[in-house]
Structure formats: C-alpha cells, structure tokens
Amino acid sequence: MSLDTVVEDIREEARARADEIRSDGEARAEEIIADAEADAERIIEEREEAVEKQIAQEREQTLSSAKLEAKQQRLEARRDVLQQVRGEVEDELAALGGEKREELTRALLDAAAEEFDGDDEVRVHGRADDEELLTEILADYDGYSFAGDYDCLGGVVVESETSRVRVNNTFDSVLEDVWEDNLKELSTRLFDQ
Structure with a gap:
C-alpha cells in the first residue's frame, strides 16, 4: 500500500x-x-x-x-x-303649641311626679319659652315650683334634694328613646320600598 x-x-x-x-x-x-x-x-x-x-x-x-x-x-x-x-x-x-303642648307637658310632668311622692320641695326645669305654661301647670301641684331654664325642645326636668332624684322627661329624651326604639323600622320605611 x-x-x-x-x-x-x-x-x-x-x-x-x-x-x-x-x-x-x-x-x-x-x-x-x-x-x-x-x-x-x-x-x-x-x-x-x-x-x-x-x-x-x-x-x-x-x-x-x-x-x-x-x-x-x-x-x-x-x-x-x-x-x-x-x-x-x-x-x-x-x-308645637297650644293645647297639644300643654297636654304633652302635663303628661310628662305626671309621669315624673310618680318618682317624688312625699317630697316637700320639687323643682321643675323647662324650656325658657315654656316658663309661663309650666308656672300655670305647676299651680296644680303642691310643693312644685319652676326652678329655671333647661335647654330642650320642651317637657320637664324634675328634681328633688330630699330624694336626690332627677327625672329627665323632656321632649328630647322621649324623642331619643322613640328614635332608638324605632330607627330600624323608620329606615325600613324610608329606604326599603
């Protein structure tokens, strides 16, 4: 090769x-x-x-x-x-005025008065515009007197030093209770139609 x-x-x-x-x-x-x-x-x-x-x-x-x-x-x-x-x-x-205001104020005062049975001196506070109305109503209650203004829509704040009790029966407090109790129903009526 x-x-x-x-x-x-x-x-x-x-x-x-x-x-x-x-x-x-x-x-x-x-x-x-x-x-x-x-x-x-x-x-x-x-x-x-x-x-x-x-x-x-x-x-x-x-x-x-x-x-x-x-x-x-x-x-x-x-x-x-x-x-x-x-x-x-x-x-x-x-x-609110007239008879309706007087009727509601008397009802609130009557409800508050139940807390003060036997107290000698009971002071009632109310709206400044209601002083005349309250003075007139308080004439029917022994030992009750108008004690001055309270910033509210109406109604009464009643107190006594003897029993150391204070009852707030103003239109404001009643409205607050009614409002809270019925807020859900009110919302339902207004918004769920």
Missing part, C-alpha cells in the same frame, strides 16, 4: 469522522434549539397566565373597592336623610 493511499484513507476517515461530528453537532444544536423554544413557550405561557391572574385580581380589587365606596355613599346618604328627618321632627316639637 502506498503512502498516498494511506494518506487518502486517513483523510477519508477524518472527513467521515468530521461529517459524523458535524452531524452529531447539528443534531445536538437542533435538540438544544427545540428545548430552548419549548422552554420559551412554557415561560411565555406562565407569564401570560401570571399577567391574566394579576389582571383578574386587580379587577376584583377594583370592583370590591367600588362596591365598598358605593355602599359607604349609600350609608352616608341614608344617615343624612335620617338626620334631616330627625331635624324636622325636632323643629315640629319645638314649634
């Missing part, structure tokens, strides 16, 4: 080996590219899912915030209406 043949065989073998290495390299490169593309698709899908989840979460938070704000505004509006209604009731009580 000649040297040229041996050289040619070695070259042939080297070319074959180079082709085999190149082929393996290309196959490995294609495999790496395929894996990288699969990873890229997986990462894109994960990111898209994360973004969609974040969008849904932010949408839910925004919706919840909007609902809460709307509920707060409704409650504030209801509170404003209730305050307006109460203000109107107070105005009507303050403006």
